[in-house]
Amino acid sequence: MNFADLGLSDELLRAVGDSGYTEPTPIQAQAIPSVLMMKDIIGIAQTGTGKTASFVLPMIDILSHGRSRARMPRSLILEPTRELAAQVAENFDKYGKYQKLSMALLIGGVQMGDQVKALEKGVDVLIATPGRLMDLFDRGKILLSGCNLLVIDEADRMLDMGFIPDIESICQKLPANRQTLLFSATMPPPIKKLSDKFLSNPKHIEVARPATAAANIEQRIVRTSPRSKKSTLIDILKNEKVETAIVFSNRKTTVRDLEQALKREGFRAGQIQGDMDQSSRTAELQRFKDGEINILVASDVAARGLDVKGVSHVFNYDVPWHPDDYVHRIGRTGRAGAKGIAITLATPADDEAVENIEKLTGQKIGSGSKDAKPPEAEKPQAEVKSEAQPEAKSDAKPDREKPARRGRGRSKPTEAANTAPKSPPKPAARRNEQPDAPVVDADDEWNGPVPSFLSASPGTKD
DNA sequence: AAAAAAC
Numbered sequence: 517m518n519f520a521d522l523g524l525s526d527e528l529l530r531a532v533g534d535s536g537y538t539e540p541t542p543i544q545a546q547a548i549p550s551v552l553m554m555k556d557i558i559g560i561a562q563t564g565t566g567k568t569a570s571f572v573l574p575m576i577d578i579l580s581h582g583r584s585r586a587r588m589p590r591s592l593i594l595e596p597t598r599e600l601a602a603q604v605a606e607n608f609d610k611y612g613k614y615q616k617l618s619m620a621l622l623i624g625g626v627q628m629g630d631q632v633k634a635l636e637k638g639v640d641v642l643i644a645t646p647g648r649l650m651d652l653f654d655r656g657k658i659l660l661s662g663c664n665l666l667v668i669d670e671a672d673r674m675l676d677m678g679f680i681p682d683i684e685s686i687c688q689k690l691p692a693n694r695q696t697l698l699f700s701a702t703m704p705p706p707i708k709k710l711s712d713k714f715l716s717n718p719k720h721i722e723v724a725r726p727a728t729a730a731a732n733i734e735q736r737i738v739r740t741s742p743r744s745k746k747s748t749l750i751d752i753l754k755n756e757k758v759e760t761a762i763v764f765s766n767r768k769t770t771v772r773d774l775e776q777a778l779k780r781e782g783f784r785a786g787q788i789q790g791d792m793d794q795s796s797r798t799a800e801l802q803r804f805k806d807g808e809i810n811i812l813v814a815s816d817v818a819a820r821g822l823d824v825k826g827v828s829h830v831f832n833y834d835v836p837w838h839p840d841d842y843v844h845r846i847g848r849t850g851r852a853g854a855k856g857i858a859i860t861l862a863t864p865a866d867d868e869a870v871e872n873i874e875k876l877t878g879q880k881i882g883s884g885s886k887d888a889k890p891p892e893a894e895k896p897q898a899e900v901k902s903e904a905q906p907e908a909k910s911d912a913k914p915d916r917e918k919p920a921r922r923g924r925g926r927s928k929p930t931e932a933a934n935t936a937p938k939s940p941p942k943p944a945a946r947r948n949e950q951p952d953a954p955v956v957d958a959d960d961e962w963n964g965p966v967p968s969f970l971s972a973s974p975g976t977k978d
Numbered sequence: 979a980a981a982a983a984a985c
Binding site for chain 2: 596597598623624625628645646647648649650651652654673676677678679682766767768789790815816817819834836837838841
């Protein structure tokens with residue numbers, strides 16, 4: 517399977533090729549032809565599966581025909597956090613470079629002026645967080661009646677954040693005959709309801725079981741006490757050769773304190789959390805990507821979706837109270853089949869939270885992937901659902917009009933394109949265009965500059 | 979228990 521087989525334009529294929537990709541990930545192979553045929557889609561996939569490109573690529577081709585009109589964007593992408601929205605915008609830049617496309621990034625925390633100006637000129641795609649979008653809409657700056665393509669990304673996260681009423685209200689402002697793509701890592705009932713209400717006859721695509729930890733991430737737990745937590749972390753950071761790490765904490769205040777403490781210890785540390793103004797958030801992330809700092813202390817604002825290349829370690833300074841968050845956090849490392857190490861600091865009070873995580877992932881944290889088999893073994897725990905069929909015979913074609921088929925039935929290990937290949941995990945510094953572990957790979961998500969010591973030059977292949 | 983998101 518090759519990108520060229522998916523029905524994309526030459527310009528787009530060139531841009532994709534420039535980025536060093538040749539083979540689509542399973543979700544891309546399944547979604548792209550359908551999106552091009554204007555079908556609705558429900559994609560069950562986490563970030564890191566190549567999900568973003570699965571809608572960005574076909575959208576660029578769809579939008580390259582036709583013209584935008586003032587205040588009437590032609591498509592809309594909704595994202596839960598500002599950083600994710602920015603990340604998607606970067607994808608449009610990267611893959612749309614040979615086509616002319618206008619876009620506006622509508623997120624809070626920044627001046628409205630430029631956003632309004634862009635809207636007035638007319639844009640092909642709007643990438644937005646719900647709050648700012650609603651705000652601008654209420655101010656009469658946006659008409660959504662010409663918006664024929666809607667993407668709801670990270671729907672379950674939107675649910676967590678209480679955005680569903682906003683999403684519903686936005687959906688109702690769009691033309692009824694639009695195309696809608698909904699992506700979610702899980703399908704809790706409210707999301708199911710939402711999709712029943714706002715999607716018509718969607719094609720279901722599921723590429724990875726939600727809430728499984730990737731086999732290439734070595735998970736460790738370190739028992740400690742609340743009092744000695746900080747010194748424990750510092751010891752590990754010093755003794756283990758930690759190249760690049762994201763340190764997650766449950767509280768914004770802890771993030772702040774910890775960043776200070778690490779700096780005092782001489783670490784090149786920075787922070788990202790929601791109490792910082794947007795410019796600082798952006799700047800800190802950039803410093804991390806640039807390699808100016810190598811330790812990013814973060815709240816869960818950075819837990820999902822953010823993909824900075826080459827993060828060697830993830831620390832849970834606090835055990836997350838929702839087991840889902842654990843999976844998302846550790847997914848910031850070990851991408852693309854590279855090895856990653858996730859270290860969780862646990863105090864006795866965290867016992868229950870740890871148990872819940874182990875229940876969810878079906879593996880003991882302490883022993884990580886050690887007690888089982890090496891990552892490249894035949895059947896790692898965190899195997900992708902084998903039902904996702906990258907081969908997709910010709911049923912990428914329109915004939916398939918089954919509604920709500922929750923394709924649970926088949927579990928034929930097909931061609932194995934989506935089961936872990938034999939190849940050994942690639943070193944973290946390697947670029948990859950071929951996910952070994954679809955649960956957490958994805959160079960496609962983040963497109964910004966990368967710490968030079970973390971990544972090979974783009975386009976470099978093994 | 980927290981975090982995120984508009985002004």
